[in-house]
Amino acid sequence: MELLAGTKSWKSPDAMSLTETELVQRAKSGDNKAFEQLMLMNQGKIYNLGLKLLRNREDAADLLQETFIKAYQNLGEFEGKSSFSTWIYRIATNFALMKLRQRKTRNVSLETMADQARSTYNREILDWSDNPQAHLKNQELKMLLEAAITSLPPKYKTVFILHDIEGLPLARVAEILSLSIPAVKTRIHRSRLYLREKLSRYFREREN
């Protein structure tokens, strides 16, 4: 009952001085304060990842909750081959992918993504990078870009957000998603070219 009464036990001074590996060992042997210290260390990152992937506060809160419950339940299966934070990112992204697939939103097809990347040079290449309208105070452009990111196929969106938005290295993204590095690179490449083309179309229409 004491544990349910409040949340003060997260910042146990004893647990705070331990490394992630030591905390995992303690949590595995039943030390719930150690598990809560691991939660504390990861909660902000996981919630923010949820906000970006699911674009909804309620769903991001659900993602955080389900990620920690699943991590707690499966802690015995965590072998330490990756870091705990990589493992927990994997649980969170799997939950997000499931949520995204359940939504009825229409995403761009994988074929369109591949075709668009291949045919980049078939279109006019306009350099709009210094255009005075190329900033997010331009609400029209911001909304267009948000919609374009939302419309990415879930497995592309996940890679793009983890690498280009969250700044995780390619190798870590590959590890989180259990993909090869070339597969991650392909998804990044196509996502970037797809989003760029969406913005290019906006500036082309403004020029004509």
Place this chain on the structure above:
Amino acid sequence: MRCEDILRCLCDYIDEELDALTESCFLDHLEQCARCAALLHTVEKTIDLSRDIWPRQARLPKKVIRRVYYQVRIHYRQR
């Protein structure tokens, strides 16, 4: 390097994954090809704009923290 090679190497250049020699050839081509330079600049700008859409670190609301810890703690007795 030809334009199609630039397209193929574009992301490796952005991610600093090119070896020194390939990077040098990549940059040589860019100096002479306005089209490829425009492609690189606009892809880089697209990434910058995408990154700026979200606040660096949104605050995790206290009521969410309370709810999550409460739900996790229910499972303590079940393991």
